[in-house]
Amino acid sequence: MVIRLMLPSLYVKGHSMKKLLSLSLLLLLFSGCVTQKRKYQWDNVEEVVYETLEEPEKSSPAMRAQTIEKTIEKSNSTGKPVPPGLYAQLGYHYYQSGEREKAASAFETEKNLFPESKVFINRILKTLEGEVTELKPVQKNTEDKK
């Protein structure tokens, strides 16, 4: 009821102080449960990732690369950094669409921005050239990790 009382005041012309107080109070009430301000430039990264995983036939690697490029451009203009993994994904789509030099550059950028990624990016590069990594699962009787 209190929230319903507060909401109309946000739409009243003028009374900007009252609006500010109502908004602040609303935000305060919900602040324990909602996310903080976002550090990275996300745009529609979630969509591109989902499409790559689940609906790759929906568009092409070149188009996905273009979408990511737009996010990077936006990041340059807003000053919000590019999220972890995005340059790596860009590199992968460049590689898939035959743009080897751009791919190498994007992967290198990922390693420079996020040194935590070095081991994996180097391994991905080798995998793309056909190298196989041994990853043998252990046959378990009980799920002791869960």
Add this chain to the structure above:
Amino acid sequence: MKHILLIISISLISACQTKQPPDYTNFLESKPASILVLPPLNDSVEVSAPSTCLSIFSEPIAEKGYYVFPVSLVHEFFKENGLTVAKDIHNIPVQKLHEVFGADSVMYIRIKNWGQSYNVISSTAIVQAHVQLVDAKSGLELWSGDLQKVQGSDSAGAGLLGAVISAMVTQAIASDGLICRDLARSGSAGLFFSKTHGLIDGPRVDPPEGS
């Protein structure tokens, strides 16, 4: 007025915490800088749930200050190396994952429920998953938590016909996956960002404003 505000505040806060906070000892000692999120196990009937989950989780985990390995590349890497079944991937020894990926920690997700159930006069969308974070060197559990969000069709005061229509509309929307995606987004943010039950801040988190 003051009392109403207090009651609302308490009920909103308590809605976010329903069980004991986890033991953070291992987590604080390990202080991982990176998290490898593995393809989730899926107990639900929604085939796309793991992909939705992976695409949604990356953001809050990264915002919490961790390097998150690009989930689509991780998926591709496993595929190129002959592993396409999540259960097999979950059974790889964690130290091997540390060696191959250079990951400090590994996140295991088991999706228990994802999608909607439809009764005649109501429709309920639910997302439910158990999430566990494990140190990649020692194999020790660092943290675990549960994502659970439910949304029913709102048919209050609409009468029987109204309730049926409302349920059908919710069902139609839920079949598109939009409701479940929204629930997963808000649920995962609530899970990872919880001040008492969530992930501790990773090394890449921005310092608080003013410090």
